[in-house]
Amino acid sequence: MGFRGYPGIIGSYERLVSEGKAIRVRMRGGGTEYRLTEKGREAERLHFEELERKGAWKQLGKDFVSDAVEEDDIAKAVGLRQHHLQVGLYSLEEQPEIPGVPKETAESLASLPPLVKFEPKKVERPAARIIIGR
């Protein structure tokens, strides 16, 4: 399980430590914290830069739309495409095709209700969450 027997997120951090991309910091009162090193941040930055360069975010959005089309859930596909256009994930020219549904236009987008500001609900703060691997 995980890296060298460490579960999930701990395993992934342990791998980063072994690659010099993170360090372990022992905390007073028990427990250990992981911190990314400069090398780790740079590796992450390069990863996301590469995704950005390849237009992977746009493609991700389009893939979700095509998944919905494959599931024959046209309403979901249309909703996703409108959402992606509203939040600017891709432009009107780049929008994916949905069979039997005309492409969105500037006018059709303008007629959609505007995005509302999200107010998170107040929830009771827990003492902690324990994440335990299987």
Added chain:
Amino acid sequence: MLLLRPAEVEKLVRIVRLHHAAFLVEAFGPEAAGLDRASLRELVRLGLVDEEATAGQGPDPVGDAWLGGLVLARLRDLQDQADHLGEGLTYDQVEQELRRDPVPLGPTERRTLQAARNSAGQYCRGLGNTVDEELRAVAIEADDAQAAWFREHIEEATAEAIARRSTVDHLRSELGHRTDDWARDLERIAATELKNAHSEGVASYIEEEAGDQALVAKIPNPGACPSCLEAYTTDGATPRVFTLAALRANGSNVGRKARERKPVVESHHPHCDCELVQVPAGYTFTGRRLVRREALGEQAAAGSVGLERALGQGRADATADALREVSAWHPGWALAVQAAPGWAAGALIKGVRPPAGWSPAPHSRHGAYRRRRPGGGWEYWYPEARVTISAEQRQGVQASEVLSAIGDPLDQALIREAQKVASRLGISVHLDAHNFGIWEHAPDGSMTLLVSGRGRNAPTKVVALAAALGLLADQQAVLIVFPDPRGRAFRATIELLAPADPVKLFQRLNPFVVQGASFELGDDRLVRRVVIVAEKGSPMHEALPEIAKAVKAGYPGGVIEESCAMRVVFRPEFPALLRRQGLRDLLPDLGRHKRT
């Protein structure tokens, strides 16, 4: 004056190159040698290879190793059949069987075999280039040495003669050493590539017979290196079980650093001699022995009198049932049954469930049961042992298998234990969510337990609870996320507008989450929320809005963030943390439980 003129160096290089090319043609065939027709004719003209070899009709060590692998895999099948019938298998029978039903090579096999030849040829060609370069370097170094000698001894009459003799000696000695190195390199490449071809042959047969989801293992040689033991065994002896597809997906370890090597079909490292075998359906390993899965309980318990007595007598015990049930559900998972510690062996006979007629004692700190004593008052019964069981995930487990195991009896048992321990600590705990995680770009199951507690000591109690759970679930470490406005991490929740299929979402988001992510599942096993815990200000943090945009979060802006601190408690810390909170009875080596 130069020791060797450029033309002479080139001549030497050409001699080496021609002999190397001849070796390539002889060993791997003309295609893998990558030579044109003119070069092949030149080799024949110089008498370095014969016509047969250039026509691809010479010896074929890679092909032989590959076919050897195929035949070996086939033999294992025959041996299994013979064992099943209670008969031995003689050489004559093997020969007869192979004549009756020869191992055929289809187009795919032919292509795989040619790929094995090409791969071996490619490494040897690479070595040839290294030899060329090193030969030139040695000649240049020799000239440099001679020039330096001249500079120091220019006034001596015999300078040139001595210099030349000394430099020739040096050159001869240096070439001798290098030749040894080259021979060693060549031997290493040849041994490793032949083993690769052999393993590919075995893998091809298994794939042909059972598909790429066939279960396989690599059996390390006695005296195998620590790297192989870590990759291919669970505890240094018990072979790890993979799907063939998972090993293939890991590609090749060529060019990977030792610590980055992954379990693969071909050699784990140069000169690796671990043997790829198929694990038949319904079988698994205990130690180095292959045993029937249904017999696992008895086999695993053999080392522990307590477990043998508890599980081996075929009685309808809840634990034994759970073990067998979980084992049967997940062919890709192997069940680790841990021998109970000595102190628990006797107690196991008593079991963890009371006999009929007992009811749970209210507010008992140790899970007591009670019944009316005939003369009045209560008689108490205490469970005296815990069996730690864990469904240990093996590499290559598919996302669908992880999903189907979430919330199984083991998870449920762990939640019940968590509640018992939390109650003793004066805090409360409940299941927050079952998680389907993407960690290290592979699927992984986990649970998030939500802990509530007040007071200054609450954090230390939470840490102790985590340690207890780590111990009970046999984890190497447990992660705790504390809400902390000054923490270095954040816990981001992206709530989905509509429930999503976890496997599909996994496939889509996998490349995008560098520090991993969890999907919180609803009762219907569909994803409700994507949760990411990572370091504040990291590039992953900055990428969150893009993920939220793409998945269409249930609100604009997409992400709810909570500042937090991540703490990991490692296994060696468990005992001290438990003792500090009065939970020493959970430790296996401290004697019997205290009574309430």
